[in-house]
Amino acid sequence: MGEEVKLLDFWPSMFGMRVKIALAEKGVAYEYVEQDLRNKSPLLLQMNPIHKQIPVLIHNGKPICESSIIVEYIDEFWKDKAPLLPSDPYERAQARFWVDFIDKKIYESAKKIYTKKGEEQEGGKKEVIEILKQLEQVLGEKAYFGGECFGYLDIGLIGFSSWFYAYETIGNFSIEAECPKLISWVKRCLEKESVSNSLPDPKKVDPSQVYKINTFNFSQQDVIVITEENVAMKDEFTAINLLPEETLFKVKNKFKYLHIGYVQVALKPLFKEGLDVPVYLALRDKRHLRFTPSLLGIVQSNLEQRPVYFNCKLGLTVSLQDRSIMDTLSLDVHSQELELKDGSLPFASSMTIPRTLKWAELMKGPIWNLQQETAPVRRTSTEASITEFPDGNVEVQFNSEATYSRISEIMSSRPSTSSVARTVSSYPDSHRRSESIRALMDLSSPRCSL
Numbered sequence: 001m002g003e004e005v006k007l008l009d010f011w012p013s014m015f016g017m018r019v020k021i022a023l024a025e026k027g028v029a030y031e032y033v034e035q036d037l038r039n040k041s042p043l044l045l046q047m048n049p050i051h052k053q054i055p056v057l058i059h060n061g062k063p064i065c066e067s068s069i070i071v072e073y074i075d076e077f078w079k080d081k082a083p084l085l086p087s088d089p090y091e092r093a094q095a096r097f098w099v100d101f102i103d104k105k106i107y108e109s110a111k112k113i114y115t116k117k118g119e120e121q122e123g124g125k126k127e128v129i130e131i132l133k134q135l136e137q138v139l140g141e142k143a144y145f146g147g148e149c150f151g152y153l154d155i156g157l158i159g160f161s162s163w164f165y166a167y168e169t170i171g172n173f174s175i176e177a178e179c180p181k182l183i184s185w186v187k188r189c190l191e192k193e194s195v196s197n198s199l200p201d202p203k204k205v206d207p208s209q210v211y212k213i214n215t216f217n218f219s220q221q222d223v224i225v226i227t228e229e230n231v232a233m234k235d236e237f238t239a240i241n242l243l244p245e246e247t248l249f250k251v252k253n254k255f256k257y258l259h260i261g262y263v264q265v266a267l268k269p270l271f272k273e274g275l276d277v278p279v280y281l282a283l284r285d286k287r288h289l290r291f292t293p294s295l296l297g298i299v300q301s302n303l304e305q306r307p308v309y310f311n312c313k314l315g316l317t318v319s320l321q322d323r324s325i326m327d328t329l330s331l332d333v334h335s336q337e338l339e340l341k342d343g344s345l346p347f348a349s350s351m352t353i354p355r356t357l358k359w360a361e362l363m364k365g366p367i368w369n370l371q372q373e374t375a376p377v378r379r380t381s382t383e384a385s386i387t388e389f390p391d392g393n394v395e396v397q398f399n400s401e402a403t404y405s406r407i408s409e410i411m412s413s414r415p416s417t418s419s420v421a422r423t424v425s426s427y428p429d430s431h432r433r434s435e436s437i438r439a440l441m442d443l444s445s446p447r448c449s450l
Contacts, residue, residue: 005030006058008044010037012205014107014159015067016055017198021155022071024194026078038256039321068099071155085152095146098138099156105131106160113171114207125171129178136182143188150192154185158195161186165202242283242329252320260316263297265331268307277303280334281310286327296329303335 007023007030009016023030035044035054047056047063057064057073064073075084086092109131112124135157139145145153164175164186176183189195242263251258267279283297297312310331318328 004058004060006033007031008033008035008041008047008054008056008058010035010054012162012200013054014163017159017162018067018155019055019057019070019074020198021158021194022074022084024198025084025150025155026074026081028074028078038319068096068103068156071152075152082149083151084155086146091146095151095153095156098135098145098153102135102156102160110160110163110167113167121171125167125173128167129173129175132175132179132182136179139181139185144185150189154189158186158189159199161189162199162202163205163207166205166207170207237332237334240331240333241326242331243326245326248320248325255320258318258320258325260314260318260329263310263312263314263329265310266307267303267310267333277335279303279308280332281308282332283310283312284330284332285316286330287322287324 005023005028007016007019009019009032011034033041033043035041037054040052044054044056045052047058048054048065051065053065055065055067055070057070059073059077064070071084086095106128109124109127112120113128116124138153142148144150145157168174190199242265248258263283265281267281278300279302280300281298282295284294285296286294296314296316297310299308299310301308316328318325322328
């Protein structure tokens with residue numbers, strides 16, 4: 001019967017190599033479609049909407065995702081050739097166990113070799129050798145992991161061998177010296193045409209080219225103007241997205257990436273007497289990429305009469321095409337140990353959070369014109385009355401016509417430090433809102449940044 005078989009893949013992917021080998025072992029003809037993982041195709045996003053990853057096998061219009069699952073699918077659907085998985089249920093379960101072990105262990109440990117330095121890199125090398133030695137013990141004296149026949153577990157591991165040269169070159173160590181039997185198995189597998197035709201030349205696999213790690217080339221002239229915004233708190237616990245959707249939409253067609261260099265938020269009371277209340281602020285990346293910890297920064301302090309400043313130097317680069325970019329910077333604010341009388345405003349309503357992450361517009365030209373700190377600006381009192389009760393409850397009534405002061409006004413009243421504020425007298429009126437923003441960004445960091 002006529003069948004349409006298509007493989008969406010990225011040439012150096014050890015996981016895509018599994019699918020190529022399995023299809024070759026079964027003698028299945030297919031169309032290969034190379035993918036750009038930095039600019040994922042609509043077809044890839046359509047066929048793998050959950051993980052948006054390669055490889056994806058499309059069989060008669062239906063997608064199959066995850067490399068180990070694809071190999072099992074190929075083995076079950078094309079049964080006319082020798083099976084890839086063992087026929088014995090126990091041996092089949094063992095083969096699946098070790099492929100799962102490979103997926104969970106080797107990739108992340110090996111990644112440390114070419115993304116880390118010093119002790120972390122050495123730790124990655126040690127982990128890789130320990131993992132490969134464990135697999136060498138499983139191989140034993142057999143020709144292949146399944147015995148005399150090349151099979152599922154061999155397919156699950158052999159693709160990683162095309163990266164061994166890169167690991168060794170970058171990490172300055174020898175896998176063959178530590179795992180000679182495993183390297184003999186690699187050479188034996190490469191004698192098979194299905195393997196040799198599916199694996200690239202190891203010397204062409206360069207992690208620095210495959211994974212662009214902190215190598216974004218930002219133009220020094222591409223600058224996004226930062227302005228401030230007051231955000232009124234409406235509950236004792238509030239989560240605020242610091243990246244404004246409307247401005248992200250404006251710039252995503254011009255830029256591919258956003259580099260977030262520095263984040264500063266000020267939490268302040270709206271009345272001069274202040275409140276002796278603990279507050280907790282946590283900045284999180286709620287995209288949960290690869291299940292990495294979401295916490296970017298945290299501060300716990302007492303509000304009293306002064307603002308609580310949250311400063312976080314991130315150096316975080318995100319893609320403007322990321323559909324979850326709005327979850328990149330989420331600020332959790334929580335007030336503690338304060339009970340309010342029924343009907344009064346929640347404590348969180350008595351403060352605002354100026355955000356230094358909202359862009360006014362994109363512009364080119366000089367970045368900063370640094371001068372001395374701006375003079376303090378007198379703030380209008382915002383409280384009508386504060387009543388404390390014997391039971392510890394507090395009632396706060398506010399003047400609804402009071403105006404909120406900006407973070408720059410608060411900061412300008414602080415004691416003089418080495419940091420300075422900027423005054424951009426040459427900028428047009430549309431930029432005047434930004435005149436007194438402190439230059440707290442690292443001016444030497446790459447631009448097109450926050």
